[in-house]
Each structure stands twice: as structure tokens, then as C-alpha cells.
Amino acid sequence: MRLPTAHNGASDRAAWLRAFHGACEQDRTLVCFPHAGGTAGQYFSLSAALASDVRVLAVRYPGRQDRCAEPAFDDVAQLADEIAQLLAEPRPAFSPVLFGHSPGALVAFETAARLEHRYGAAPVGLIVSGMQAPYRRRSLRRSGDGEDAALETLLRLGGTDPAITGNPELRAMILPTLCSDLRAAAAYRPGSCPALLSCPITARTGRDDELNRDDLRAWAEHTTAAFHTRDFAGGHFYLDDFPPPIVEAVRTAVTPMTGCFAQARTRTDI
Structure with missing residues (x-):
């Protein structure tokens, strides 16, 4: 699928970017990228938190x-092209932090690379969750390429209620998009933009x-700035649902990123 490349300002931003709270501009902005099927x-x-x-x-x-x-996207690079253009034009008053989970981390990374190397509008931070570094990626373990295999993967990872297996309406709503997202993640290859970022990365x-x-x-290999890792209880x-410990971890990651762009390179491992 080819995504459109022409934009119509506010209407396109509204189609692509949802602000649930705090409509006014703030100096701390977090752009969030959903996981496969999300x-x-x-x-x-x-x-809200x-x-x-x-x-x-x-x-x-x-x-x-x-x-x-x-149509659902089937190409991570094209999706990042679209989102980076929206975030870069017009130039925002404050550079954002990007946050992606699972395949959303790959989209966030490629978007960050385009913002920095194509538009000269580097984000002030990147938070990646539940995903291998781009050059260390392995495909999710799947028993095939159809909807049943995609659902098996999601159930194994704990990403949905098992009751969906017996609900044709829910399956029809979720599985085509999930399959498309997983195919895009499987086909993804890094390198369409320079891979090294100047912003801090938290994994x-x-x-x-x-x-x-x-x-x-290995996400540390993709930044010249600070790198931190942390793990949490769960799979x-x-x-x-972002329980309080996760919310506070996001808050404490975003605050120094938006408060001070230049950071010495440090590492904190799991």
C-alpha cells in the first residue's frame, strides 16, 4: 500500500495524531506509537495521567x-515518512519525545531518524519498549502467516482476551489489521535513513x-547521547492500561529529555 504524501495541515494532523487531553501546546510533548494491531x-x-x-x-x-x-499499512518506512513529515512541518515550538511499543518502537525509531536527518528537527528523546534494536531484530515466533498464526502470537504474548477466538465479529475487526502490522514488522529492514541519533534512548x-x-x-548503538534500560514486572x-509505576517511569524519562537536550553519554543496564 502506498500512503499519501501530500498534507492539508490541521486536517491531516487530526487524522494522524490524537490529543486526548491538554490541547494547548506544552514544552513537553510525547508522541506515542501503538503496537501491532494496536x-x-x-x-x-x-x-490522562x-x-x-x-x-x-x-x-x-x-x-x-x-x-x-x-488500508492498513504494510511498510514501516512509508509509515515513518508520513508521520515524520506531519511532525516536522510546520516546525513545532518544542521538539517531542517519541515512544513506541513492540513494532511501534520500529516506527518511532524510523520517524526519529527522518526528523533528524531529513528535516533537521531531531526529537529530544526516544523511548522504545518490547522490541529488539533494529540491527539485532529477529521475527516474532509464529507458526505461519495467516490470521490464526497472528492470533496465536498475540495470545502467547498476552495481548488480547482469549475469548476473541470464538467471536467472529471481534476476529474480523482485529485480525486483518494485526496481520498487516506483523507483515510490515517482519519485512522491515533498517537503513533507509542514517541509523545514528543524537537524542537519548531509553529501552x-x-x-x-x-x-x-x-x-x-543494543539500542545503545543507535545514539551518541545517553542510553538507559529498565525492566518491569510482567510480560x-x-x-x-499504564499502571502508576509505568506512568511514573514515563514521566521521569520524559522530564530530563525535554528539560535538557545535551546529555553526557551514560548507560544504566537492567
Whole structure:
């Protein structure tokens, strides 16, 4: 699928970026990228919890919710092209922090690379969650390429209620988009933009996730600035509903990133 490249200002931003709270501009802005099969609405509770300190913008991918009539994306690079252009033009008063979970971390990373190297509008930070570093990626373990295999992967990772297996309407609503997102993640190859960022990177995971910790720490190779890692109780979807410890971890990551761009390179490992 080819995504459109021409933009119509505010209407396009509204289609792609959802602000649940704090409509006015703030100097701390967090742009959130959903996981495979995910929606912008999954960041509502995070936005509500951070509203007094941070303006949260959730990316609205095509092919779901009120964009369900549009084809789902099948190319991470094209999706990042679209989002980076929206975030860069016109130049925002304050550079954002980007936050992506699972394949959303890949989209966030590619968007950050375009903002910095194509538009000269580097984000002030990147938070990646539940995903290997781009050059250390391995495909999710799947038993095939169809909807049943995609659902098996989501159930194994704890990303949905098992009751969906017996509900044809829910399956029809969720699985086509999930399959498209997983295919895009599987086909993703880094390198369409320079891979080294000048902003700090924070990498996170659930302690029970099947993610290899060395692959998570390898995100350090993608920044010349500070790098930190941290794990939390839970599996791949440890951040579901954003319980208070996760909210506070996001807040404490965003605050220094937005408060001071230049940081000495330091490392804090799991």
C-alpha cells in the first residue's frame, strides 16, 4: 500500500495524531506509537495521567477505528515518512519525545531518524519498549502467516482476551489489521535513513517477555547521547492500561529529555 504524501495541515494532523487531553501546546510533548494491531486509544490512560505535565499525542494508524475504511499499512518506512513529515512541518515550538511499543518502537525509531536527518528537527528523546534494536531484530515466533498464526502470537504474548477466538465479529475487526502490522514488522529492514541519533534512548521491557536482553541493550548503538534500560514486572504487554509505576517511569524519562537536550553519554543496564 502506498500512503499519501501530500498534507492539508490541521486536517491531516487530526487524522494522524490524537490529543486526548491538554490541547494547548506544552514544552513537553510525547508522541506515542501503538503496537501491532494496536490503536491510539490505548494511550488514553497515559495521556490522562500525564495531562498536567506532558502533552500526549497518540498516532492513529490507518486501517483501524475511525480510519477503518483505509488500508492498513504494510511498510514501516512509508509509515515513518508520513508521520515524520506531519511532525516536522510546520516546525513545532518544542521538539517531542517519541515512544513506541513492540513494532511501534520500529516506527518511532524510523520517524526519529527522518526528523533528524531529513528535516533537521531531531526529537529530544526516544523511548522504545518490547522490541529488539533494529540491527539485532529477529521475527516474532509464529507458526505461519495467516490470521490464526497472528492470533496465536498475540495470545502467547498476552495481548488480547482469549475469548476473541470464538467471536467472529471481534476476529474480523482485529485480525486483518494485526496481520498487516506483523507483515510490515517482519519485512522491515533498517537503513533507509542514517541509523545514528543524537537524542537519548531509553529501552524498556517486561521481565517475563521473550525478548533477548542483549538485543534490547543494543539500542545503545543507535545514539551518541545517553542510553538507559529498565525492566518491569510482567510480560510483553507489561504496560497495558499504564499502571502508576509505568506512568511514573514515563514521566521521569520524559522530564530530563525535554528539560535538557545535551546529555553526557551514560548507560544504566537492567
